[in-house]
Amino acid sequence: MKSRLTLLLSGLIWVASAQFAVTQTDDLRLPRSVEAGVAFSIQTTGSGNAILYIVGPGQVLRRDVQLGGAISFAPGDLHNAGHYLVTVAGASAIENGAFDVTAAHQPTTLSFIAKPSRLPVDSRDGISGVAFVFDAFQNLVLQPLQVSFQLSGVAGTPQERTVLTHNGVAWTKMDSASKEGAAQFEARAGSIADTRVIQQVPGDPCSLRMSARPSGQRLALETEPVRDCRGNAVPDGTIVTFTETYSGGEATVDVPLKRGVARTEMPAYNGATISVATGVVLGNEIHWGKE
Amino acid sequence: MNRTASQKRTIWKLFTIVCTVFATIFVWGSDQPGVRVEPADSVGPRALEKQTETAVIRDYLQAWRSLSGALEQNREDLLSADFVGTAKEKLANTVREQAKLGMQTRYRDGAHDIQIVFYSPEGLSIQLVDTVEYDVQILDHEKIQATQHVRARYVAVLTPTEVQWKVRVFQAEPE
Numbered sequence: 001m002k003s004r005l006t007l008l009l010s011g012l013i014w015v016a017s018a019q020f021a022v023t024q025t026d027d028l029r030l031p032r033s034v035e036a037g038v039a040f041s042i043q044t045t046g047s048g049n050a051i052l053y054i055v056g057p058g059q060v061l062r063r064d065v066q067l068g069g070a071i072s073f074a075p076g077d078l079h080n081a082g083h084y085l086v087t088v089a090g091a092s093a094i095e096n097g098a099f100d101v102t103a104a105h106q107p108t109t110l111s112f113i114a115k116p117s118r119l120p121v122d123s124r125d126g127i128s129g130v131a132f133v134f135d136a137f138q139n140l141v142l143q144p145l146q147v148s149f150q151l152s153g154v155a156g157t158p159q160e161r162t163v164l165t166h167n168g169v170a171w172t173k174m175d176s177a178s179k180e181g182a183a184q185f186e187a188r189a190g191s192i193a194d195t196r197v198i199q200q201v202p203g204d205p206c207s208l209r210m211s212a213r214p215s216g217q218r219l220a221l222e223t224e225p226v227r228d229c230r231g232n233a234v235p236d237g238t239i240v241t242f243t244e245t246y247s248g249g250e251a252t253v254d255v256p257l258k259r260g261v262a263r264t265e266m267p268a269y270n271g272a273t274i275s276v277a278t279g280v281v282l283g284n285e286i287h288w289g290k291e
Numbered sequence: 292m293n294r295t296a297s298q299k300r301t302i303w304k305l306f307t308i309v310c311t312v313f314a315t316i317f318v319w320g321s322d323q324p325g326v327r328v329e330p331a332d333s334v335g336p337r338a339l340e341k342q343t344e345t346a347v348i349r350d351y352l353q354a355w356r357s358l359s360g361a362l363e364q365n366r367e368d369l370l371s372a373d374f375v376g377t378a379k380e381k382l383a384n385t386v387r388e389q390a391k392l393g394m395q396t397r398y399r400d401g402a403h404d405i406q407i408v409f410y411s412p413e414g415l416s417i418q419l420v421d422t423v424e425y426d427v428q429i430l431d432h433e434k435i436q437a438t439q440h441v442r443a444r445y446v447a448v449l450t451p452t453e454v455q456w457k458v459r460v461f462q463a464e465p466e
Contacts, residue, residue, distance in 0.1 A: 033465055057362065058382070085427055094437055098441065115412070128336065130415075132416075171335060173412065
């Protein structure tokens with residue numbers, strides 16, 4: 001409702017302005033649309049000198065021109081995509097028009113965002129890639145284009161997807177591999193490509209098992225190599241917690257994994273129960289001696 | 292009472308002047324454009340929360356106000372609050388070019404029809420299309436040269452910053 005009223009009043013301004021100003025016409029012969037950075041011309045009518053304005057949020061041009069001929073624009077004069085208004089202000093008349101500048105058809109730049117940069121192995125749809133396609137003048141290429149995404153890792157066949165851009169953007173999701181290591185995530189549109197590195201790290205430990213042996217008055221505790229469910233070694237530094245409960249007391253030791261295993265010593269209480277855990281994974285229990 | 296033709300012309304001129312003044316005040320003085328937001332049924336890989344949608348629309352409309360102020364006053368500093376990256380650079384270039392040529396442009400957005408079309412999976416960009424109606428006045432050395440009414444389809448990409456969404460891509464395309 002308000003926009004209609006605004007339109008009506010805009011029209012009223014237009015009519016009223018015409019009472020006092022020079023005549024405004026639409027006699028300009030303009031291209032319907034122009035590719036960014038490409039040469040073009042505007043045909044004018046009438047005679048005499050005038051000033052030509054080409055106005056848009058992305059660019060503005062002002063030129064002194066001679067009416068009655070074609071006004072030429074060199075390649076690169078108008079390079080920002082958008083909607084442009086044209087006004088030719090002569091001594092006796094003002095001519096108005098508008099045209100569009102579209103992005104160049106050839107993509108030149110990809111803005112590729114891949115997330116996350118580090119994730120556990122075996123994550124379904126865990127990696128996302130978004131690619132915005134731009135031309136040489138940093139205009140978003142809005143016409144549909146094919147973008148190929150490829151994720152290639154240390155093992156297995158690469159994952160590939162081809163997606164059509166919509167409003168200049170294409171996106172996909174990929175699974176992380178079953179083996180740890182760096183993966184190359186590439187987005188390609190035509191001859192341009194951009195690559196990101198995704199670190200695939202072992203997942204949570206799958207199972208945890210320890211053994212105990214006497215070591216003087218103490219117990220020597222040691223886990224088996226800690227691995228995730230795909231057999232990848234859990235990184236060194238991962239904390240393993242040993243807990244010993246005995247009559248009237250409890251002792252806890254946190255030990256980081258070193259070369260895949262955790263080792264510690266605890267007092268050898270007769271009848272003690274020793275358990276081991278890391279993260280949310282609980283390992284086996286050992287009952288030492290007799291109650 | 293019979294009026295002469297000269298009196299009638301004077302009355303008509305006065306009437307048009309009054310209409311012009313009131314209409315100008317209404318159109319160029321109104322701050323709030325009409326806004327219609329299309330339902331964002333499917334915006335791609337990430338669900339769009341209502342709060343996010345509201346914030347994005349609010350910040351996008353604020354960006355139009357910043358654009359209008361910057362291009363009218365030839366002050367590129369007004370762009371920093373709502374634009375970033377390519378959009379900011381291009382608009383700042385326009386402001387500088389206008390200042391060099393002695394020009395100003397007045398943008399008054401009258402109506403927006405906005406639809407959010409893409410929300411990236413990691414939440415780092417949001418894209419909307421806006422069929423917007425606006426008026427543009429071209430001023431050359433403070434003299435109004437032309438006023439045009441425009442209807443255009445804009446594509447904007449916004450990215451989150453510390454406290455708000457900022458426009459990173461701002462581009463009109465043929466309807």
